[in-house]
Every structure is written in structure tokens, then in C-alpha cells.
Amino acid sequence: MVTHYGRAVLHATRHGFRVERPLQNPQALLRVAVGIVLGTVVGYVLDQQMLCVGAWLAGLGSMIPHQRHRLGVSAASAVLLCVVGPVVGVYVHDVTWLLYVLAFLGVFAGGMLMMFGIGLGMRAIIMTILMVALADLAPDVPTGLTVVKWLALGGALGWICQLLPPHGPRFATQRKAVAALYDALAADVRAAAEGGTAPQPWPGPLLAARQTLTVLPQFSRAAAASLFGLVGEAERIARNVRVLQTAEGAVPEIYRAQAAAVAGALSDVASAVRSGRPNAVTADWSSGALSRTRSGEAHENRVRDLVDALTEAGRLVDVPDAGKAADSWQHTELTLLHSQPGFVARGLRRLREELTWSSPVLQHALRLAVAATIAEAVGRATGDWGGLGEPGHAFWLFLTAAIVLFPTFEHTFSRGISRSTGAIVGGLIGWALTLLPDARALHYLVLIALLFLYLAFRSTGQPLMIMWITAWVSYLGAGGSSAWTRTADTVIGSAIAMALYLLWPTWQSKSLPRLLASWVRVEGQRLGALAAAWADPSTADPIALDRMGHEARAARHKFDEAATHAESEPVHHLARWTGPELRLLSRSVHEVAKCSAMLTAHLPGPRLPGVPDAARYAEPLHLVMSELATAAETGAQPDPGLTSGLRDIFGAELADTLPAWQPGPDVFGRVTHSVEELASAMHGQEAPEHRIRSARREAH
Known part of the structure; x- marks a missing residue:
């Protein structure tokens, strides 16, 4: 058991320290950089460094992935991050219980919104983080509102720079x-x-x-x-x-x-x-x-x-x-797609579907909210670290726990370990920079330089990105205690997130049977409908077939993602299939999907003769897939003779009735072979036909 966890953590660590290409999306980075410079210059003139922070927050909101118009999303982000969240935090500063409730609900909402896209969920979470930050830092309402005023002005300057060209095409x-x-x-x-x-x-x-x-609306x-x-x-x-x-x-x-x-x-x-x-x-x-x-x-x-x-x-x-x-x-x-209801109607329907305890989305949102709330409580309980650190630092633990905790073991531990390492190095850099001469112009220039380094390396991965942002925050406080506090909070917040994942896990390995069963059922319906369409092409409903194909692809994508993450989890003893068996099963799933695509590709047009005998086998094929789905979900072994009748159906009888313009009986024979391989893979065995074909491919 310990060995499994050690290997999984080592794999996550390697994943976390993987370095990607810097300076991705340079046009967006340039607009944000101009906004930071503008906010810093105006802040220097007014002696208010919060303008620099506001400009950076507005730029951060513009770079979070979005699916609507850039200017509208950037404006909404600037208002949420620089005004709404901070104002609420200022007014709940003295009402601790209400702060905890709002913090929990805000992170929970962000976790639920992640299912519609990471951008929507992250904006809700970051807005909540800023609410908690102002609640921790503002000594009173008037002082807090003054800080919000400068943040808002900096955010406005940052958004104005989003108007700079190039604007890019619409959509x-x-x-x-x-x-x-x-x-x-x-x-x-x-x-x-x-x-x-x-x-x-x-x-x-x-x-x-x-x-x-x-x-799109x-x-x-x-x-x-x-x-x-x-x-x-x-x-x-x-x-x-x-x-x-x-x-x-x-x-x-x-x-x-x-x-x-x-x-x-x-x-x-x-x-x-x-x-x-x-x-x-x-x-x-x-x-x-x-x-x-x-x-x-x-x-x-x-x-x-x-x-x-x-x-x-x-x-x-x-x-x-x-x-x-x-x-x-x-x-x-x-x-x-063009006729589907709007985002709000579909979103509410999807939310209702996920509000069940068995939903991994709901469980992750709850776990995320619990972890962030615990981190805030720990931060408040530590005070100013006995005089060694900065007061009002709890929101850094809150931020780290909310950002580190992901739905998968690999992502949570890779982010936790890499962010902690980057924070330690960044804290040392920030502390070293505080030894520079105490000159206001130099202070603002260093802030700009650190934010530029953050922008350049934000796409490379967690360590380098966090290193520069931690150095910036540490230097912003202009003291060694600020660097120490930021570093310690990152390490402890990451530890809270990783510990809570282990105490309340959502292992992908355990979800694989359910996801496989969901895909097999949808694919079975699709195969049955395709066989019926082959029998009488004039009655085929292309929209219904397209919808089935889309549902099958979506279900297979979920299974593929879960199977990929399951390989890096340390709980293979809880999984129904071992690593090699899972890879064999995934390969069989892909083969069935390819056969469905092949049947769709070769489907006769509405004016071409079909294969009437195919109608007799649409229902049996659907029933076989339904039995396999039940076996996958319940863990029961499928009947070894379940697929035996399909070979004669597709291999012999239909071969003689294929029109001359069709490529040959293999279009049906491969369906039989793929379903047989899927049934064998559920047993953890490779089908003989697949071994023969693999040997032939290797020989050639």
C-alpha cells in the first residue's frame, strides 16, 4: 500500500514539474502588461500601490478562459474581482459566522460551475477569495472601502487596456x-x-x-x-x-x-x-x-x-x-445545435441532474468548500504566527486550498507539491528583494518587473508561475515577515488540500464501471439504430443518429478521461480491473466506437438500396450491448456465449446480401469482432481474434 502511494505521489510530482512553453498568447499578455504599467505609473503618482494590484486583477480576469466576447467578459471579471467580492468582504469583516457561510457557499458555487467550464468556476472562486482577503485585512469599513476604491480604479485602467488592438475576429x-x-x-x-x-x-x-x-446566446x-x-x-x-x-x-x-x-x-x-x-x-x-x-x-x-x-x-x-x-x-x-435552448436553461437542468450524492461534481464542490473553509479557520487560529508573521494572512491559506484541490489525485498532488516548492523559492527571492534600497521609484519598478516575469511564465506550469507571484506578494509587503508568511501559508494550504483529498477521495478507479456501463448502453442503442438504418435507409433519422453519436462520444470521452487518471491513482486494489486489463478494455472500447463510426460512414443514402436482413439483427445487437452494460455496472461476469450468435449473423448471412457498391462483409464482421473483444476484455482476457490481427500487424 505504501509503495503504491509512493509511486503515485512520485508520478504526480513529475507531472507538476513539467515545464510548458512560456509567453503563450503574447497579444493578451501584452495588453495585461500595458495595464499593469499604467496602473503602476498612476499608483506611483498617487502613492497608492493598490492600483497596480487592481490592474493585475483585471488582467488576470481577462486571461481566465472564456467563451463569450472578450471585452464583456473582461469587464464583468474586473467588476467581480475588484468591486463585488471586496465590497462584500469589507461589510462582513466583523461578522465572522457570516464570512464563513459566504466563503463556503462561494467556493461551493465555483466548484459546481466548473462543470460548465473552468473559466466560469474560477471567476466565482477568485471573487470569493478577494471577499475573504478584504474581510481579513480591512480594519474597518471606511478603510476597507478606500482600498476597494483604489482596486476599482486600477481594475478600470486594466480593462481600458483590453481595448487595445489587435481585437481579433468575432467569436x-x-x-x-x-x-x-x-x-x-x-x-x-x-x-x-x-x-x-x-x-x-x-x-x-x-x-x-x-x-x-x-x-452562444x-x-x-x-x-x-x-x-x-x-x-x-x-x-x-x-x-x-x-x-x-x-x-x-x-x-x-x-x-x-x-x-x-x-x-x-x-x-x-x-x-x-x-x-x-x-x-x-x-x-x-x-x-x-x-x-x-x-x-x-x-x-x-x-x-x-x-x-x-x-x-x-x-x-x-x-x-x-x-x-x-x-x-x-x-x-x-x-x-x-442551433435550435438548442440557451445556456441558462440548459445550465439549470444540468445543475438539477448533478444535485445527487452520487454525483462526483457535487462531492468535489462540497470537498472544495470544506477544504477552503478549514484553511481559513486554520489561518485565523494562527494569528500572526506568534509575532513571526503578518496578521490577517488567513486568506492565503484559503486561496491555496481552493486553487490546489482538484477532482483527481494526480492534479491535486501535482499542484500541491509544485506550488509549495515554487512558493518557497519565491519567498526567498521576495525576501532578498526587500534588502534593496528603500526608494519608492525602485519599489514600483521591481513590482512591475516581478509581474512581467509572472506573465511570461504563467503558462509554463505551477512552480515558475507561483515562484514569481510569491516573490511579488512578498516584496509588496516590503518585509521578511511577509515573505515567510506567504510561503508558510502556501505550504500549509496545500497540505490541507492534499490531506482532505485522501480523507474524502473521489477515486476515478471506482467510477470506471459506472462510466463504462453508461457508454456501452448508449453505444448499444446507436448500433441498433444503425442496423435498422442499414435495413431501410429511407426511414433513417439523421438528427436522431447524430444525437446518439454525440451522446456516445461524450460518454466515451468521460470513460477515457477517468481511465487515464485511474492509471496514476494509488488504489489499484479498489479497482475492478488491473492496469493491463484496463488498457485492454480501453482498446476494446475504442474498437467498438470505430466500428460504429464505420457503419455510419458506409450507411447507404436514402435513395440507395439497403440490406433488409439487417433489421432482424438490430434488436439482438442492442440486447447484447445492454447485457454487457449490466455486467460492467454490477460486476457480474457476462455470459461467455452471449456474443456467439452475432458471428453467424454478421459474418455469413449479411455478407451475401450486401449491395455491390459496398466494400465487403468486413463492415459487419468487424462489429462482431469488436463486441466479442469487449466481452472478453471484461473478463480481463484478450479475444483470440484480436491476438491474430495484432500478430498480423506486427508481422507486416
Whole structure:
């Protein structure tokens, strides 16, 4: 047991000290830097360093991830962080019990809002932190309101600098997400052509792109219709690319040339979407490598569909009148996503769904609020550390506990250990800087320099970011006691967060059976519906199939995330599957999902003949998946003969009824094999068919 925990902590430590690229998003950093300089200069003239703090808070609010217009989000953030939170803190300074209640509720609300996006939750938590900070520091209401006044002025100066160019295209966040989707598709196509696997499968960016678009208010969706259409075209492209990848008898040289052309087209679309520049995509994809198909090739019509989809995606990058285009395009994304209710209605429905004790979101929000409240109580109980530290420092413990505690063991411990290390080094730097000559101009220059270093290294990871912000805070207090207090509070706050996670864990390993069962049920419904659509293409409901596909991708994404985090947890003895068994299970899950995508890609059009015999097997396939879902959730072993009937169904009977334009019986045979492998993986065993195929791949 101790060994397991030691390995898990070591893994988390390595993760926490991983260094990323500095100076990411330089345009946003430059605007914040100008705001800090402006706030510092005005603060120097007025001898009020709180203006510098306010400008930094406004800049911090602008850099937290957002999905709405940058100026509106920045203004709201500045008001919340520099006015609302501090004012409430000033007035609850003398009412300790009310402060604890509001602090608990504020962090709890932030934890719940995290399920809609980290930006929304973090703004609520940081506003609560500033409320607690003013409650701890303000000696009385008039003095506290004076501090708030200077914070607000600094925040206003920081927000004004957000008006500086470059302003970027409209719907910049949505464009970034859609561009990331096309980049992921391009990487997937290149990797498949080389016989490898893309570092980030495209369904994840697809879910992110859909999420960012559904956040838009109803009155803005018509103007963003081209982005909705691009997401729809991305799914259409992915389906047709799947046909190219699964074609029987394809010439490798032709396929590699086609893949290179498709990947290049997708990358061009991604760049154009991200920049928002008109006429950025001008290539004609109807000629060149994509037109090179063998005479009589069964899926030649799908290649034409792929060319049409790429051409349409290039056209959608710049639509002169997006509002009118929303009425004419027939994309599934426009009919499904465009018509969904607004963020508030969907958010309230989602909140109601999560207000159950079994919800990991609710448990994390409660744990987060408890940890932060305990940290505030510990900070107040320690006073001024017996004269060694600064009074009114409890909010630093509150801040650290609220920021360090995450839903997973790996993130909580990596942040706790790396932040503590960075704080120790930063405290030493801040203490050393206090030895500089006591000159007001030098003091303000050093504050600017430390904040610039923070901005430059904020994207590199926790240690370097916390090192510079701790040095800034320590020097801001202009004393060795300030440096010592900030460092000690960070270490103790991190310890509280990590200890509470161990006392009240939400292990991903224990949630895997539930998440797997959820995905298998949805995927079973999808496979059954696809089989019925194959039987009679004219009755297929593309919107219903798209909705099932979206639900299946979302459920698989949750399982994949939990499986990834479970590998770094120290409680494998509580898990139903060992590490190798879990990797085998994840591989089987992906294989079933690929087969569903393949059935969707090869689905006959409404005017083409179907496979009537497939109707007889839609329900059995659904029932098999339902039995596997029940076995995953309850822990019961699935019947070894559960999938035996599927082999004859898909391998023999349907093979003789496939139309001539279909690629062959493998389109159904792979479904059978993938379901059998999933059942075997639940036993912790590799299916014989998979071992044979793996050996063949290794031999080639």
C-alpha cells in the first residue's frame, strides 16, 4: 500500500514539474502588461500601490478562459474581482459566522460551475477569495472601502487596456475550438496513413467545439452559422475519411496521396477559421490526388462526397451574410445545435441532474468548500504566527486550498507539491528583494518587473508561475515577515488540500464501471439504430443518429478521461480491473466506437438500396450491448456465449446480401469482432481474434 502511494505521489510530482512553453498568447499578455504599467505609473503618482494590484486583477480576469466576447467578459471579471467580492468582504469583516457561510457557499458555487467550464468556476472562486482577503485585512469599513476604491480604479485602467488592438475576429473562442477540431482531424488522417495513432483523437475536440457553440446566446447564433456549419462538415469529412481508411483493396500509394491531400486541406481550413481572414481557402479539391480513384472502385461516390465536404468547408470559412446562410444550409449542426435552448436553461437542468450524492461534481464542490473553509479557520487560529508573521494572512491559506484541490489525485498532488516548492523559492527571492534600497521609484519598478516575469511564465506550469507571484506578494509587503508568511501559508494550504483529498477521495478507479456501463448502453442503442438504418435507409433519422453519436462520444470521452487518471491513482486494489486489463478494455472500447463510426460512414443514402436482413439483427445487437452494460455496472461476469450468435449473423448471412457498391462483409464482421473483444476484455482476457490481427500487424 505504501509503495503504491509512493509511486503515485512520485508520478504526480513529475507531472507538476513539467515545464510548458512560456509567453503563450503574447497579444493578451501584452495588453495585461500595458495595464499593469499604467496602473503602476498612476499608483506611483498617487502613492497608492493598490492600483497596480487592481490592474493585475483585471488582467488576470481577462486571461481566465472564456467563451463569450472578450471585452464583456473582461469587464464583468474586473467588476467581480475588484468591486463585488471586496465590497462584500469589507461589510462582513466583523461578522465572522457570516464570512464563513459566504466563503463556503462561494467556493461551493465555483466548484459546481466548473462543470460548465473552468473559466466560469474560477471567476466565482477568485471573487470569493478577494471577499475573504478584504474581510481579513480591512480594519474597518471606511478603510476597507478606500482600498476597494483604489482596486476599482486600477481594475478600470486594466480593462481600458483590453481595448487595445489587435481585437481579433468575432467569436474568437469558438473559432479557436473549431480550428482545433480541423487540426485534430488533419493529424488523425496523417497518422492513419502512416499506420500510427494521432496524439489527440478528434472526438475530443469535436465535443469541445460543440460545447463552445452551444454556449452562444440564441440571438448570436445566426451570425455564427458558418461555425455551426463547419462543425457539421467536420463530421461529414470524418465519416468519408473513415471510408478511405477501411476500403478493401485500396492501392497504398493512392491512399497515402489522398490522405496527404485531405490533411493539407483540413490544415488550410483550420488556419483560415482561426484567423478569420476572408478567401483564405482557395484550393480546388475536385482535382489532384483526391480525384485519383481506381475504375469501378466501390466507394468512389464517397470520395466525391469527401471532395464536396472539403469544398463546402472552404466556402464556409468566409460567408458574406451568415444570418441568411442559417436559413438555407441543411447541416445537422444547424438543425440540432442551433435550435438548442440557451445556456441558462440548459445550465439549470444540468445543475438539477448533478444535485445527487452520487454525483462526483457535487462531492468535489462540497470537498472544495470544506477544504477552503478549514484553511481559513486554520489561518485565523494562527494569528500572526506568534509575532513571526503578518496578521490577517488567513486568506492565503484559503486561496491555496481552493486553487490546489482538484477532482483527481494526480492534479491535486501535482499542484500541491509544485506550488509549495515554487512558493518557497519565491519567498526567498521576495525576501532578498526587500534588502534593496528603500526608494519608492525602485519599489514600483521591481513590482512591475516581478509581474512581467509572472506573465511570461504563467503558462509554463505551477512552480515558475507561483515562484514569481510569491516573490511579488512578498516584496509588496516590503518585509521578511511577509515573505515567510506567504510561503508558510502556501505550504500549509496545500497540505490541507492534499490531506482532505485522501480523507474524502473521489477515486476515478471506482467510477470506471459506472462510466463504462453508461457508454456501452448508449453505444448499444446507436448500433441498433444503425442496423435498422442499414435495413431501410429511407426511414433513417439523421438528427436522431447524430444525437446518439454525440451522446456516445461524450460518454466515451468521460470513460477515457477517468481511465487515464485511474492509471496514476494509488488504489489499484479498489479497482475492478488491473492496469493491463484496463488498457485492454480501453482498446476494446475504442474498437467498438470505430466500428460504429464505420457503419455510419458506409450507411447507404436514402435513395440507395439497403440490406433488409439487417433489421432482424438490430434488436439482438442492442440486447447484447445492454447485457454487457449490466455486467460492467454490477460486476457480474457476462455470459461467455452471449456474443456467439452475432458471428453467424454478421459474418455469413449479411455478407451475401450486401449491395455491390459496398466494400465487403468486413463492415459487419468487424462489429462482431469488436463486441466479442469487449466481452472478453471484461473478463480481463484478450479475444483470440484480436491476438491474430495484432500478430498480423506486427508481422507486416
